[in-house]
Amino acid sequence: MKGKTCGLCGKGDGEIRQEYRTPNGRVAKNSVSFAHSWILPAESCRDVSECRLKLESVQLEKQLTIHGDESTCLSVEPVPRCLPGCMPIKTTPVTVGFSCLQSDSQSSVFDRSVDLKQTTQAHLACNCNARCS
Known part of the structure; x- marks a missing residue:
């Protein structure tokens, strides 16, 4: 094998x-x-047997100007995040690569090169309210 x-x-x-x-x-x-x-992403925060996390690209909190254009920077690898209606109760810092695109660009971030590396918070555990999505 x-x-x-x-x-x-x-x-x-x-x-x-x-x-x-x-x-x-x-x-x-x-x-x-x-x-x-x-991580196996959850479908709904209503199921208590699931981890209530999803993997998604995160946006860099600050907006950058590159070559005179306003740019939005998104992570090129997914980061664990709580589902809508849930709040993180445990996080950890992770360093990920970000790709910066002109704010009106529609291309896929996962196919882009890394423009910079920054630390962001990955959610490890979530607490969900009664009216979760």
């Missing part, structure tokens, strides 16, 4: 530099991003 497996424990082929493969086949930048990529 050497080299014919894949998943959380790598490919089992003896190569160690690309062991952090995410479910979509990309190589994660570090072990934290790798672990977060394998």
